[in-house]
Amino acid sequence: MASSLKSSKELVVFLGKSMIAFLESLIFTIIPKPRKNVAGEIVLITGAGSGLGRLLALRFARLGSVLVLWDINKEGNEETCRMVREAGATRVYAYTCDCSQRENIYRVAEQVKKEVGDVSILINNAGVVTGKNFLDCPDELIEKALDVNFKAHLWTYKSFLPAMIANEHGHLVCISSSAGLVGINKLADYCASKFAAFGFAESVFMETIVQKLKGIKTTIVCPFFIKTGMFEGCSTARPFLLPLLEPEYVADKIVDGILTDKVYLNVPKFISFVLFLKSILPVKMAVLTADYMGAFNVMDSFVGKNKKN
Incomplete structure (x- = not known):
């Protein structure tokens, strides 16, 4: 009897919290959520x-943040550093870092802690x-x-x-991809890595909630393909529905x-509608629908190279 009452109480609490969360989400859909001030925040971007x-x-330079710039391309990173200073940043630090090497990341991270301070906004953006x-993709790639x-x-x-x-203060930003949500032609390795990045970021977010870690925010970004050098030559089958961004x-x-501390950003x-269709339609219908809308077969004119963004 006591166990039944406890379960009923937990269900009522769960439903109550769910309703509050839903109403809060609805309110901020109508009324824009206040934007936080990031002036002086140490922002690291890979x-x-x-x-x-x-x-x-x-x-972030225009918002008054302290910038820590990581890239394997020293010249490109220094050019960004120059542009950021021209945009108004007074404290900018550029580090050459190969994000494919764990020990390199740890070494440069220690430099950042000693020379700049504690990073408060971490943006994992680097990608290839x-x-x-x-079957045509070499193991090393x-x-x-x-x-x-x-x-x-x-x-x-x-x-x-x-x-x-x-x-008790920080923001973790994972730049995943729509390819971290839906499988895509000619991107098996890329999709695997982006699915993993999404799952990892979401799991750590759940840990911060369960462990009641104060002040730690998470934003997981899943954009469609962007018109950068990384996707040069890429085309989408249905540009009127899913154009290159x-x-x-x-x-x-x-x-x-x-x-605005948004957790999920598609x-x-x-993209959210495509995911909804994928979840409710029979497999064959979901694949056909996504293919028609250009979510799967977007790489027909892509020039296959190992590219970085």
Whole structure:
């Protein structure tokens, strides 16, 4: 009897909290959520030497953040550093880091802690793509995709999350992909790495909730393909439904998501509809629908190279 009453009480509490969460979500859909101030925050961006990483750095520079830029391309990273200073940043630090190498990440992370301080916003953006059929993809390129797109997240979290927990203040940002939600032609290795990055970020988010870690925020970003050098030559089958995205638009959405502490960010929102169809339709119908809308067969004109963003 006591066990039954306890279960009933837990169910009522669960339903009550769910209703509150739903109403809160509904309110913030109608009324824009307040944006937090990130002036003075130490923001580390991997893959900052070009593309989306560079655009994110420029936006945080204008918001008054301290920038820590990581990239394997020293020249590109230094160019971003120059642009960020011109955009108004007064404290910018550029580090050459190979995010496919765990020990390299740990070494550079220690430099950052000593020379800059505790990172409060970590943006795992670095990525590579091959664009080949799975059986045509060399082993070393598959390993590279997993190392950069997924494993690097493990090592950066291990490096910077402890200080965030100690300070009760921090924000973890995972740049995954729509390819981390839906399987895509010629992207088996890329999808595997992005699915893993998504699952890892979501699991750590759940840990922060269960362990009641205060002040630790998470944002998991899943954009469709972006018009950067990483996806040069890529086309979408249904551009009127899922067009290739402008980098500036995606950067704005990501920054807005971070400033409003949004946990899940699909860009465009139409991605969420594709996932909904995938979950409710029979497998064959779901595949046909997603293929028609351009969610699966987008790589027909992609030039297969090992590219970085």
